[in-house]
Each structure stands twice: as C-alpha cells, then as structure tokens.
Amino acid sequence: MAKLPSQRVESLGGFVVHGIPFPANTDEESLQFLKKMAPIQIEQEYKIMYLHSYGQDSPWFAGLTNKRLLASRDAKSGYTYANPRGHDVYSGDATNWIDITNVPAKIHAFTVCYFGSEEFLPDCPFVLALIEFEGVNTLLLTRIMGVDPAAPALDWIGMEVQPRFLRNSKLKPTDVYFVPKGSE
Amino acid sequence: MRPVYAISGGVSKFAKARPDKTFQAIIKEAYDYAIQDIGLDFPTFTRIVDGSVASYFSDHFSRQLMAGIMAQDYLGLCPKPSHRVEGGGATGGLCFQEAWKSVASGHMDVCVAYGFETMSHVETWKGNEFIALASDVSFDYPVGGFYSGYYAMMVTRHMKEFGTTPEQLAHVSVKNYGNAFHNPYAQKSQRISIQDVRNSPMVAWPLTRLDICVMSDGAAATILVSEEGLKKLEDAGAQIPRPLVKVxxxxxxxxxxxxxxxxxxxxxxxxxxxxxxxxxxxxxxxxxxxxxxxxxxxxxxxxxxxxxxxxxxxxxxxxxxxxxxxxxxxxxxxxxxxxxxxxxxxxxxxxxxxxxxxxxxxxxxxxxxxxxxxxxxxxxxxxxxxxxxxxxxxxxxxxxxxxxxxxxxxxxxxxxxxxxxxxxxxxxxxxxxxxxxxxxxxxxxxxxxxxxxx
Missing domain, CATH: 3.40.47.10 (Thiolase/Chalcone synthase)
Structure with a gap:
C-alpha cells in the first residue's frame, strides 16, 4: 500500500494581522524584552515580464514551427551540434544550418521527473531525455512521450525515437518532443 | 606567490529556515566565531583585517541586489575593499580561492571570505525553479528545468555505461547522514539505511529524496593570512594554533x-x-x-x-x-x-x-x-x-x-x-x-x- 501523506500542503499565505503585540510603554525593561521577540515575516510579491530574444538561434525555433529540426555544423570539420550554436568552439568560425529532422535518433540518457520546479509541477510525472543523432556530435535535451513514466527502465537507453512537433507552436524548445520510432 | 595560511573559520547552524535573523546577522554568527576562535575581540580584528570577499549565489532568493555590501556594512568592514563572487554551487569555493589570491598576490595580509544563502524565503518548488534558472533559459530550462532531473539523466547513463546501481548511490547517503549525526552544524540529524534511501519518495528516477541535498539558510566564514598577517594578528594578541594550516x-x-x-x-x-x-x-x-x-x-x-x-x-x-x-x-x-x-x-x-x-x-x-x-x-x-x-x-x-x-x-x-x-x-x-x-x-x-x- 502506498504511504499516505501525514502533512498538509502549506502555502506561504496567511491571515492579515491588524495590530502587532508591542509593549504599552517603552521603558528600559520593555525595550530589553523586545530582544526576545519573534521575527515578523511579510509577503513580498515580485512579478516581471521579460522580452527574451533568441538572437542568432532564432531560425532553430522557426524550424520547429515549420516541423523541421535544425542543427549547427562547422563547414570545415563537420563537427555538428544538436543544439544551435552560432560559432564552432574549436575553429571559432560561424556554423551553417543543417536539417536533422529525419536523421536516425535514439535515447542517450533519461529520467522520469515525479517532482519539478514550480512551473513544471502540473506536468509531473514527465520524461526528460538526451537524444543522440547519427552523425551529430552533441545531444539534445527533450521530453519523451509514448513511454510509461510509472515503469522506467534502463533499457530505454538506446531506444530509437523520432521527433514530433506541436501543431500550435509556443516558440519554445518543447515545440519538439520525441516518441518511440514507429509510434502512431 | 606568497604562502597563504587558513587560520580560522566559523559556520552558522545550517537550518531549513532562519527567520529569526537577517542574512547579515547570520553571517555575523560565523564571522564572530572565527574571530573569537583566535582569541581576538571584534574591534581589534576589524582594525587589522585588510578586506574581504563575499559569496552568495542568487539575487532571487533574497530579492536583494548588492547583498554583499550589506554584509560588509553590518560587519563593520567599510570602507575596506571587498567584492562579490558568484559561480553557482561553486560560489563558496571560488570565494575561498579569491581570498587566497588576495593574500598570495600581496594585495592583502589578512582577508576574510564570508558567504551565505537564505533559501527559505520562497517555497521549495519555487526554489527549485530559481536554481533551474542556472541552466540555459532558451534551451534547457523550458524543457522541464529541474536540477534533480538533470542529475538523474547523468545517473542513468552512468548506470548504463558502468553498471552502477541505486544501492551503490545509497551508500553515499548512509555514509554522509551517518557522519552528520555527529556534526552539530548539520541541518539533518538522523541515521538511515540503504532501504530508507530507496524507500523515500522518488524525485527523478532513480534519485530519491534521500539521494538529494536540501535547501538551507546558513553562513560560513574563513580567515586567510600571509606570514605578515599572521604576525600582525599575533602581535595584537591572537592565539593561532600550531602547526599552521597552509593552502x-x-x-x-x-x-x-x-x-x-x-x-x-x-x-x-x-x-x-x-x-x-x-x-x-x-x-x-x-x-x-x-x-x-x-x-x-x-x-x-x-x-x-x-x-x-x-x-x-x-x-x-x-x-x-x-x-x-x-x-x-x-x-x-x-x-x-x-x-x-x-x-x-x-x-x-x-x-x-x-x-x-x-x-x-x-x-x-x-x-x-x-x-x-x-x-x-x-x-x-x-x-x-x-x-x-x-x-x-x-x-x-x-x-x-x-x-x-x-x-x-x-x-x-x-x-x-x-x-x-x-x-x-x-x-x-x-x-x-x-x-x-x-x-x-x-x-x-x-x-x-x-x-x-x-
């Protein structure tokens, strides 16, 4: 039987208090007593909207919107990055775009996240994986669908996979995800 | 480069939350301990110390920019030189080395390295989000930014390549919890078994809650000196244990x-x-x-x-x-x-x-x-x-x-x-x-x- 939770989930919020206990007189004895006072804690909200630029990596996201997975390649050495990279780290030269949408791919490493950062808690459990592509020197971080997050197995490493794209792009790297090869 | 000696240090009790004090006052606990451990009083050390290096990772947790100068101020070290160091989880280690550089280079004879983090000001899952912002926000974070997830992927590959097992990982947890049971500064004080580790809630397969460190509030400080700095402190009455500890x-x-x-x-x-x-x-x-x-x-x-x-x-x-x-x-x-x-x-x-x-x-x-x-x-x-x-x-x-x-x-x-x-x-x-x-x-x-x- 699964272990039942013994603690209630708590949020930071609490009652608004009108009036904080404080000595009626600020005589020496009362002021000395203030050193024993428990701390006052308040809520401070902080919201912000950033205008984030993908800069030179923008074509990669445009590719996802058009159901194409791009990669970056150094023209001379052929060294290829699954994540976009404007310049090759070995030659320092600007890279070229290549299309790896149909390149054979498999799972290099993975995990199932049963918890996550606040933003991703609603998605839990979800499968994170690093994908290796034939002829590509580096990996790609992505999510996997079509495997059972309740039954992770080391055999998933090496599984052949293929990309699938969101129909309605969000212009995020999650516009592409991977499924076992041959999935419906 | 000159020889550098690490002569003293102090640590605040690490805890899940320290609402009783602001971060400056928590740092002062560690700082005062380091000074008192060499038998000096606060004004004497303040007179001799040449400067400091401050260490904290995230401006998000405290929602305070330039927290380093607020610590410097509270410790009474203004207008002596100082700067903040930041390098993710390595921030404290980098700070220690920056203090070493200050002394080894001859820039300072006595340098104090202090650091803190107060992570309790947000809920755990928001804290995980802040930490995950230390991954590429264009390509890694949006996929499911979660450090435990990143490390768990390393684990599955290590297991596949080398046959490493979750039970072998659990040995580390049993050892470290077993040691911390005798360390009064430790946040956790419990003895655990391999089964405890494996039976605790799964966070990111195969890592369970007991495979993963926790977030904390706390501070630490170390004092690094040159031979000249050692002499200045001892001339002022400091009692520094021999043999010395050299970096x-x-x-x-x-x-x-x-x-x-x-x-x-x-x-x-x-x-x-x-x-x-x-x-x-x-x-x-x-x-x-x-x-x-x-x-x-x-x-x-x-x-x-x-x-x-x-x-x-x-x-x-x-x-x-x-x-x-x-x-x-x-x-x-x-x-x-x-x-x-x-x-x-x-x-x-x-x-x-x-x-x-x-x-x-x-x-x-x-x-x-x-x-x-x-x-x-x-x-x-x-x-x-x-x-x-x-x-x-x-x-x-x-x-x-x-x-x-x-x-x-x-x-x-x-x-x-x-x-x-x-x-x-x-x-x-x-x-x-x-x-x-x-x-x-x-x-x-x-x-x-x-x-x-x-």
Missing part, C-alpha cells in the same frame, strides 16, 4: 553550460589532456581504460565532470600530489546528489573512471569509528565528506564551499572535538585534505588543497 594547491575548471553540448573524446585525447598523474603512470589503469573505450565509452559525455577533473589536476600539480587517494587524508566534496559524489570520486582521481559505484560501497571513503550499519569490504583510505557533506549538512549555496573550508581547517588543526563537542568525526592525524566546490551540471568547479605544516 598548498588551487585549481579550477569549467565546462559547457548545456551538458548536452559536452564532447565525447577518444582515448588518446583523454590520456593526454584529462588523465591524472596516477592514471598516466599506471599501465594497469591505461589497459583498463583502453578496454572501456574499445567498448564505446567516451569522456566526459554527460556522466562525468571535466571541470572537476581539470580543477583537481591543477590543484594536485600545485600541491605536489601524485596519488590523491593515498596522499589525501580526507576530501570535503560537493555531494549535492549521491550520484555527483560518485562521479566526483572518479574525476578527483580517488578511483578509476567508471568505478565510482564500487568505490562508494567499498568502505574506503567511510570513517573508521562510526557504525553505519553496513558490512564494508575495505578499511578507510580517504574519508570523503567526514562532516556529512551537502546531503546531510545542507546546502546554503554561497556558504557551502566556505563551510567545507572551515571543516577542513578544523580537521587539520585537530580541533574537531572542540568545535563539534564530539571527536567521532576527527580524521586521525589528518595531514592533508581537499575541498571541492561544484556548480550547475559541472560548469564551474574549484578544488583547493590544505595541509598541516610540519
């Missing part, structure tokens, strides 16, 4: 922010550029590695820390360490995850590449006089995280690397009993130790070697 090796390394981008180098490149001295000089190790590479293993991939290996090799060369397992009496290393301790065994040269799991369960990294409830094959060779590490002590990021420095100073001074009121964790006749601080998925790593003179 003999400093090393740092880096790696690509996205672990997906890291290379997979061949055998020859590895041996030439990354192998430790011990590995280069051992025919047996070279033959073992050749076999690994013939089977398809590469380095570092996603399961090893090239930055840590670079930092270790640099620090060992500086300190004249040829065989770290035999020449270090202890290591305080960055075990944010049980798995990262295992990976770091390999990259700090305590065992062969790929053999971290076997090393973890061997007993070589355990303390000899603690009952862990385990049957261990080997005796202690080099105690790893005798303090309890991040797993059990907690990880208030900016303080963590400095906490390691403080515990290393106490180990080498032989004063663990005085500070812990218990000598169980004292490494007998500790002569040389290392501290290791690690950021991100292995992006910044620092290693410092400390030695007892004489």
């Amino acid at each position: 003999t090796g400093i090393g740092r390394g880096t790696d690509m922010m996205r672990m997906a981008d890291r290379p997979h180098v061949d055998y020859d490149f590895f041996m030439e550029n990354y192998a430790t001295e011990q590995e280069k000089n051992s025919d047996e190790t070279k033959a073992y590695y050749k076999k690994l590479w013939d089977h398809g293993t590469r380095y570092p991939g996603v399961h090893s820390f090239r930055a840590g290996r670079t930092a270790g090799n640099m620090a060992y060369k500086h300190a004249g360490v040829k065989d770290p397992l035999k020449e270090l009496d202890f290591v305080e290393l960055h075990d944010a995850y049980t798995s990262s301790e295992i990976q770091t065994y390999e990259d700090m040269g305590l065992c062969n590449y790929g053999e971290g799991g076997a090393f973890a369960e061997s007993g070589k990294a355990f303390l000899p006089n603690i009952d862990y409830g385990l049957k261990l094959k080997d005796k202690t060779v080099c105690a790893v995280n005798p303090s309890g590490g991040l797993i059990a002590c907690g990880h208030p990021v900016g303080a963590t690397g400095l906490m390691q420095g403080v515990f290393a100073i106490w180990q080498l001074q032989g004063t663990i009993k005085k500070h812990f009121r218990d000598d169980k964790l004292q490494v007998k006749d500790a002569k040389r130790g290392a501290i290791h601080s690690h950021a991100g998925t292995g992006t910044y790593v620092s290693v410092s070697v400390l030695e007892r003179e004489g």
Whole structure:
C-alpha cells in the first residue's frame, strides 16, 4: 500500500494581522524584552515580464514551427551540434544550418521527473531525455512521450525515437518532443 | 606567490529556515566565531583585517541586489575593499580561492571570505525553479528545468555505461547522514539505511529524496593570512594554533553550460589532456581504460565532470600530489546528489573512471569509528565528506564551499572535538585534505588543497 501523506500542503499565505503585540510603554525593561521577540515575516510579491530574444538561434525555433529540426555544423570539420550554436568552439568560425529532422535518433540518457520546479509541477510525472543523432556530435535535451513514466527502465537507453512537433507552436524548445520510432 | 595560511573559520547552524535573523546577522554568527576562535575581540580584528570577499549565489532568493555590501556594512568592514563572487554551487569555493589570491598576490595580509544563502524565503518548488534558472533559459530550462532531473539523466547513463546501481548511490547517503549525526552544524540529524534511501519518495528516477541535498539558510566564514598577517594578528594578541594550516594547491575548471553540448573524446585525447598523474603512470589503469573505450565509452559525455577533473589536476600539480587517494587524508566534496559524489570520486582521481559505484560501497571513503550499519569490504583510505557533506549538512549555496573550508581547517588543526563537542568525526592525524566546490551540471568547479605544516 502506498504511504499516505501525514502533512498538509502549506502555502506561504496567511491571515492579515491588524495590530502587532508591542509593549504599552517603552521603558528600559520593555525595550530589553523586545530582544526576545519573534521575527515578523511579510509577503513580498515580485512579478516581471521579460522580452527574451533568441538572437542568432532564432531560425532553430522557426524550424520547429515549420516541423523541421535544425542543427549547427562547422563547414570545415563537420563537427555538428544538436543544439544551435552560432560559432564552432574549436575553429571559432560561424556554423551553417543543417536539417536533422529525419536523421536516425535514439535515447542517450533519461529520467522520469515525479517532482519539478514550480512551473513544471502540473506536468509531473514527465520524461526528460538526451537524444543522440547519427552523425551529430552533441545531444539534445527533450521530453519523451509514448513511454510509461510509472515503469522506467534502463533499457530505454538506446531506444530509437523520432521527433514530433506541436501543431500550435509556443516558440519554445518543447515545440519538439520525441516518441518511440514507429509510434502512431 | 606568497604562502597563504587558513587560520580560522566559523559556520552558522545550517537550518531549513532562519527567520529569526537577517542574512547579515547570520553571517555575523560565523564571522564572530572565527574571530573569537583566535582569541581576538571584534574591534581589534576589524582594525587589522585588510578586506574581504563575499559569496552568495542568487539575487532571487533574497530579492536583494548588492547583498554583499550589506554584509560588509553590518560587519563593520567599510570602507575596506571587498567584492562579490558568484559561480553557482561553486560560489563558496571560488570565494575561498579569491581570498587566497588576495593574500598570495600581496594585495592583502589578512582577508576574510564570508558567504551565505537564505533559501527559505520562497517555497521549495519555487526554489527549485530559481536554481533551474542556472541552466540555459532558451534551451534547457523550458524543457522541464529541474536540477534533480538533470542529475538523474547523468545517473542513468552512468548506470548504463558502468553498471552502477541505486544501492551503490545509497551508500553515499548512509555514509554522509551517518557522519552528520555527529556534526552539530548539520541541518539533518538522523541515521538511515540503504532501504530508507530507496524507500523515500522518488524525485527523478532513480534519485530519491534521500539521494538529494536540501535547501538551507546558513553562513560560513574563513580567515586567510600571509606570514605578515599572521604576525600582525599575533602581535595584537591572537592565539593561532600550531602547526599552521597552509593552502598548498588551487585549481579550477569549467565546462559547457548545456551538458548536452559536452564532447565525447577518444582515448588518446583523454590520456593526454584529462588523465591524472596516477592514471598516466599506471599501465594497469591505461589497459583498463583502453578496454572501456574499445567498448564505446567516451569522456566526459554527460556522466562525468571535466571541470572537476581539470580543477583537481591543477590543484594536485600545485600541491605536489601524485596519488590523491593515498596522499589525501580526507576530501570535503560537493555531494549535492549521491550520484555527483560518485562521479566526483572518479574525476578527483580517488578511483578509476567508471568505478565510482564500487568505490562508494567499498568502505574506503567511510570513517573508521562510526557504525553505519553496513558490512564494508575495505578499511578507510580517504574519508570523503567526514562532516556529512551537502546531503546531510545542507546546502546554503554561497556558504557551502566556505563551510567545507572551515571543516577542513578544523580537521587539520585537530580541533574537531572542540568545535563539534564530539571527536567521532576527527580524521586521525589528518595531514592533508581537499575541498571541492561544484556548480550547475559541472560548469564551474574549484578544488583547493590544505595541509598541516610540519
């Protein structure tokens, strides 16, 4: 039987208090007593909207919107990055775009996240994986669908996979995800 | 460069939350302890100290920019020079080394390195989100930014390549919790078993809650001096224990922010550029590695820390360490995850590449006089995280690397009993130790070697 939770989930919020206990007189004895006072804690909200630029990596996201997975390649050495990279780290030269949408791919490493950062808690459990592509020197971080997050197995490493794209792009790297090869 | 001595340190009690004090006042706890431990009063030390380096990771947690100067101000150190250091989880280790540089270069004779983090001001899952912002926000964070997830992917690859098991990981947790039980500064005080680790809630397969360090509020401070600084303090009445503790090796390394981008180098490149001295000089190790590479293993991939290996090799060369397992009496290393301790065994040269799991369960990294409830094959060779590490002590990021420095100073001074009121964790006749601080998925790593003179 699964272990039942013994603690209630708590949020930071609490009652608004009108009036904080404080000595009626600020005589020496009362002021000395203030050193024993428990701390006052308040809520401070902080919201912000950033205008984030993908800069030179923008074509990669445009590719996802058009159901194409791009990669970056150094023209001379052929060294290829699954994540976009404007310049090759070995030659320092600007890279070229290549299309790896149909390149054979498999799972290099993975995990199932049963918890996550606040933003991703609603998605839990979800499968994170690093994908290796034939002829590509580096990996790609992505999510996997079509495997059972309740039954992770080391055999998933090496599984052949293929990309699938969101129909309605969000212009995020999650516009592409991977499924076992041959999935419906 | 001039010789640099680490003469004193202090640590606040690490706790899940410290609402009783502001971060400046928590730092002062550690700072005052370090001053009082050398028998000086506050005004005298303030007069002599030349400056400081401040360490904290995230402006998000405290929602305060320039927190470093607020600490400097509260400690009464204005207008002396100071600057803030930031390098993710390695912030504290980098801060220690910046203080070393200030003294070694002749810029200062007495420099204090202090650090803190107050992570309790947001809920745990928001805290995880802040930490995950230390991954590429264009490509990594949006996929499911969660450090435990990133490390769990390293684990599955390590398991696949080398046959490492979750039970081997759990040995690290049992060891570090077992040690921390005797450390009054530790956030966690409980003894656990392998089964406890495996039965605790699964966070990111195969890592459970007890494989992962917790968020903390806390601070630490260390005092580093030159020979001239030592004389100034002693002339003012300081009582500094002999033999002195000297910082003999400093090393740092880096790696690509996205672990997906890291290379997979061949055998020859590895041996030439990354192998430790011990590995280069051992025919047996070279033959073992050749076999690994013939089977398809590469380095570092996603399961090893090239930055840590670079930092270790640099620090060992500086300190004249040829065989770290035999020449270090202890290591305080960055075990944010049980798995990262295992990976770091390999990259700090305590065992062969790929053999971290076997090393973890061997007993070589355990303390000899603690009952862990385990049957261990080997005796202690080099105690790893005798303090309890991040797993059990907690990880208030900016303080963590400095906490390691403080515990290393106490180990080498032989004063663990005085500070812990218990000598169980004292490494007998500790002569040389290392501290290791690690950021991100292995992006910044620092290693410092400390030695007892004489």
